[in-house]
Amino acid sequence: MRALLKRYRFFIGAVLAVCLLTIFNVQLGLKAFNVAGYSFKEMALVIPPVFILLGLLDVWVPRETMMKYMGDGSGIKGVILSILLGSAAAGPLYGAFPIAAVFMKKGVKFTNILIFIGAWSTTKIPMFLFEMSALGSKFAVTRLLVDIPGIIIIAYLLSAFVSKDEISKIYESTEKL
Numbered sequence: 001m002r003a004l005l006k007r008y009r010f011f012i013g014a015v016l017a018v019c020l021l022t023i024f025n026v027q028l029g030l031k032a033f034n035v036a037g038y039s040f041k042e043m044a045l046v047i048p049p050v051f052i053l054l055g056l057l058d059v060w061v062p063r064e065t066m067m068k069y070m071g072d073g074s075g076i077k078g079v080i081l082s083i084l085l086g087s088a089a090a091g092p093l094y095g096a097f098p099i100a101a102v103f104m105k106k107g108v109k110f111t112n113i114l115i116f117i118g119a120w121s122t123t124k125i126p127m128f129l130f131e132m133s134a135l136g137s138k139f140a141v142t143r144l145l146v147d148i149p150g151i152i153i154i155a156y157l158l159s160a161f162v163s164k165d166e167i168s169k170i171y172e173s174t175e176k177l
Contacts (some may be wrong), residue, residue: 042092050095054102066106074109079152082112086119087128096120104174110167111159118151 005012018036022029070078089096100113108116123144131140159167 043094046091046095050091050098054098057099058102058105061106063106066103066108070103070106070108070112072109074112078109078112079115082115083119083123083148083151086116086121087123087125089120089124090126093117093121101174101177104171105177110162110170111155114155114158115151118155119148122147122151 018029018032021032068074069081074081086096089099096117100117103113103116128140128144131143
């Protein structure tokens with residue numbers, strides 16, 4: 001029981017804080033509960049399909065294939081594939097992290113994982129199409145042409161600044177999942 005309480009202490013604390021808030025300001029407390037409920041519903045609709053796709057990726061795509069196309073020796077094709085996979089993804093950013101963990105298990109290069117997450121967050125194809133129609137093609141293309149090199153530069157900088165030991169620890173922790 002203590003382990004369960006310790007594990008969920010932040011969640012329990014947040015629920016108690018919102019309950020206290022509701023006592024002092026009913027309208028604000030109810031609004032907080034509504035926002036939390038909406039977020040929970042959104043996650044409940046997004047997470048199951050992501051995990052189904054992860055299971056299929058884990059079973060259908062051999063580690064050697066992932067290492068060949070996105071591993072340490074993949075070069076520019078790994079970068080391009082990371083951008084394409086991230087751009088074609090659907091769903092909120094928190095869906096990218098379980099996929100990144102599977103990529104780590106499959107031996108994908110750390111830089112390519114960072115590029116994938118960056119592409120997921122900024123270069124989604126539906127967002128690009130919306131920008132084309134709402135803000136014009138000049139804006140959308142310019143933003144994309146600035147974002148893609150920016151993502152790549154940031155990924156390589158992060159890889160350079162994070163020690164090899166720290167990267168190894170990150171990969172080891174995903175093996176335990």
